[in-house]
Amino acid sequence: VTVRVSDDPHYSREGNNLVLRAPVTLEEAVNGGVLEVPVPGGKTVKLRLTPGSVGRKLRAKGRGFTTKSGTGDLLVIPEVHLPQNLSDEAKEAFEKFIALAPQENPREDLLKKVR
Known part of the structure; x- marks a missing residue:
């Protein structure tokens, strides 16, 4: 007997663990907060979600697949959902923010390591 499980549009599997990529707001990414996920x-x-921890896996213990070898976890990967259609006022406020808090290159270490 061959059993095939079709792909789910929201979850993927890593062993007994279930993986979910969850969108978070820019505010949640910067300030942290509590994420309620299905x-x-x-x-x-x-x-x-702790401040600045976007991209790190959050773990809900025992919420994955149950097999003879044990029960996996639900791993949630927060991904920033950037706002669309900003007003002119919001764009101006964002430009002021960038001027006050210049951004370093987040890929600088990656560029050094890969070369």
């Missing part, structure tokens, strides 16, 4: 079966789980 788990299969219609329930939700709340995870704490």
Whole structure:
């Protein structure tokens, strides 16, 4: 007997772990907050996002696949959802923010390591 499981548009699998990429607002990415994310079966789980930790996996223990070898976890990867259609006033405020808090190149270490 061959069993095939079709891909899910929201979840992927890493061993017994279930992986979910969850959109977060720019405010949540900067300030942190509590993320409420869905788990299969219609329930939700709340995870704490610490300030500046976007891209790091958050773990909901025991919310993955259950097999003979154990139960996996739900791994949530926060991804920043940037606002679209900013007003002129919001664009101006953002430019002021950039002037007050210049951004370093986040790929600088990557560029050094790959060369």
